[in-house]
Amino acid sequence: MTVKLLYFILSFSLLISSSGLQADDGTDAMAKILPARLASHVKFLADDLLEGRGTATRGYDLAALYVMTEFQQLGLKPAGKNGTFYQPIPFRKATTIRENCSFILIDKEGEHPLEYGKDYVMAADYSRPQTSASAEVVFAGFGVTAPELKYDDYAGLDVKGEIVALLSNAPASFPVSARAHYNSALQKEKNAVAHGAIGIVTLRTADDEKRGPWDRVIRQNKLSGFHWKDPSGQPNNFFPQIQITASLNKDGSTKLFAGSKSTFDEVSQQAKDNKLHGFPLGFRASLKKESKLEEAESPNVIAVLEGSDPALKNEYIVYSAHLDHLGISDPVNGDPINNGAYDNATGVSSILEIARAYTECAKRPRRSILFIALTGEEKGLQGSDYFANYPTVPQKSIVADINVDMFMMIFPVADVVIMGAEHSSIGPIAEEAARTNGLKVSPDPTPEEVRFVRSDQYSFIKKGVPSIAMTAGQQSTDPSVNGAEAIKQWLRTIYHSPQDDINQHFDWETGVKAIRASFLTGYRIANADQRPTWNPGDFFGKEFGNK
Ligand SMILES: [Zn+2]
Known part of the structure; x- marks a missing residue:
């Protein structure tokens, strides 16, 4: 063999392997995700014309139509109901009639009425126009029972037929996952029902009020709630045992503790010190509520890119993002439209661009990719929960969910926090994908926000599907920006307000890096020999893994 020939063969094989690498590793397609395209989707979806994309509104339907036509244009196949892109969801819609609600504390001195809006709000009932409860109020800590952690807020308390008063959140002493899980309102309601309670009053501490101002709570309480209905027409996660659910702000909570052995401030401090003990509060409460009930419908929008492997194409990687937002509310600074530009x-927009990148891959991935724009997230993860319970592909064939919710790019972001990375084999893949795109990977800087259970990935987790969400970290590449402070400020003032609109700063370049990382994560899962697995002994894997 001549040197020339050897050189020829070597360079030829190098050429083949390098082009083979390009075709297989997804980086070419990934590079086609561009800032200007991302920006244009956001510009449309966050326009005032869409009126904040409230669940079951015309604005949402217009947004859904936009997503569907984008999917069509990309050549994706419908994966909703009956060969369409839509999965219509039947909802019970419920609205609290504030003026017909009352919350009266009763002790031996007489009646002490609380004021709606000033002290408390009530969540609407999903099945009954009128409900009431009159009983003792018992403080039951966080309302958490976690036998595996040898923790029980109800220990030694008899709350049968009584109203429980619960702090929001879950013990800070818990591992992050367990804390997130036990913090969920559904988990607390189930536990209250299991202990025989007939009413739940949530208490907001000074810390809660710092994180989420009370006027935001009032604004959202005026909006209608939605629960999806099962085929028999029953709203899901509805517990008829619970007559009333109310939320007291710090002033209201302080009044509730006025006749008891500890003040509300003392109890709030005990919660921080992990020294909580429940006790009867020395008041009876008489609660009344009126709710307006309606029926409604709103769709998830679902498309599929079929995998290239004859066997593995029957497994699916899901990309999910909620399309709904809060719609129209009381105005803030004269603006009533909650555009939800970030949220x-x-x-x-990210999953639309990710979908486009997949259609531009040299070779389709081995597994199939499902893209879902979800409804009802702001109403308590309704769209994703419905999909998880009534999936349009076989439930066991869903191998992963990659959710995208509110990637913050109010400054040039240096790092990402990958929610869920520590739970499954997706973690290392996602971390590498982030680093490939020049993003550092940071641990969750605010575990007390329990963000992992607060977006749609949690609906998939609960069905045993390993999931992640790539979210922005708090480090800025611009040294003049204090990222942590900027995000804290944003969450306090802009989050869930009409000011989350297109007139904010968006560092699209950073956004694109994170979207590319989400693309690459899914691409690698889709081409791997094995589907993702829960890490051995993982909390969520143990809790839900075999469902
Ligand atoms: Zn939101």
């Missing part, structure tokens, strides 16, 4: 026009 979550950015997420839906």
Whole structure:
């Protein structure tokens, strides 16, 4: 063999292997995700014309139509109901009639009425126009029972037929996952029902009020709630045992503790010190509520890119992002439209661009990819929960969910926090994908926000599907920006307000890096020999893994 020939063969094989690498590793397609395209989707979805994309509104339907036509244009196949892109969801819609609600504390001195809006709000009932409860109020800590952690807020308390008063959140002493899980309102309601309670009053501490101002709570309480209905027409996660659910702000909570052995401030401090003990509060409460009940419908929008492997194409990687936002509310600074530009026009725009990148891959991935724009997230993860319970592909064939909710790019971001990375084999893949795109990977800087259970990935987790969400970290590449402070400020003032609109700063370049990382994560899972697995002994894997 001549040197020339050897050189020829070597360079030829190098050429083949390098082009083979390009075709297989997804980086070419990934590079086609561009800032200007991302920006244009967000610009449309966050426009005032869409009126904040409230669940079951015309604005949402217009947004859904936009997503569907984008999917069509990309050549994706419908994966909703009956060969369409839509999965219509039947909802019970419920609205609290504030003026017909009352919350009266009763002790031996007489009646002490609380004021709606000033002290408390009530969540609407999903099945009954009128409900009431009159009983003792018992403080039951966080309302958490976690036998595996040898923790029980109800220990030694008899709350049968009584109203329980619960702090929000879960013990800070818990591992992050367990804390997130036990913090969920559904988990607390189930536990209250299991202990025989007939009413739940949530208490907001000074810390809660710092994180989420009370006027935001009032604004959202005026909006209608939605629960999806099962085929028999029953709203899901509805517990008829619970007559009333109310939320007291710090002033209201302080009044509730006025006749008891500890003040509300003392109890709030005990919660921080992990020294909580429940006790009867020395008041009876008489609660009344009126709710307006209606029927409604709103769709998830679902498309599929079929995998290239004859066997593995029957497994699916899901990309999800919620398309709904809060719609129209009481005005803030004269503006009533909650555009939800960050929350979550950015997420839906991300999965549209990710979908486009997949259609531009040299070779389709081995597994199939499902893209879902979800409804009802702001109403308590309704769209994703419905999909998880009534999936349009076989439930066991869903191998992973990659959710995109509100990637913050109010400054050039240096790092990402990958929610869920520590739970499954997706973690290392996602971390590498982030680093490939020049993003550092940081641990969750605010575990007390329990963000992992607060977006749609949790609906998949609960069905045993390993899931992640790539979210922005707090480090800025611009040294003049204090990222942690900027995000804290944003969450306090802009989050869930009409000011989350297109007139904010968006560092699209950073956004694109994170979207590329989400693309690459899914691409690698889709081409791997094995589907993702829960890490051995993982909390969520143990809790839900075999469902
Ligand atoms: Zn939101």
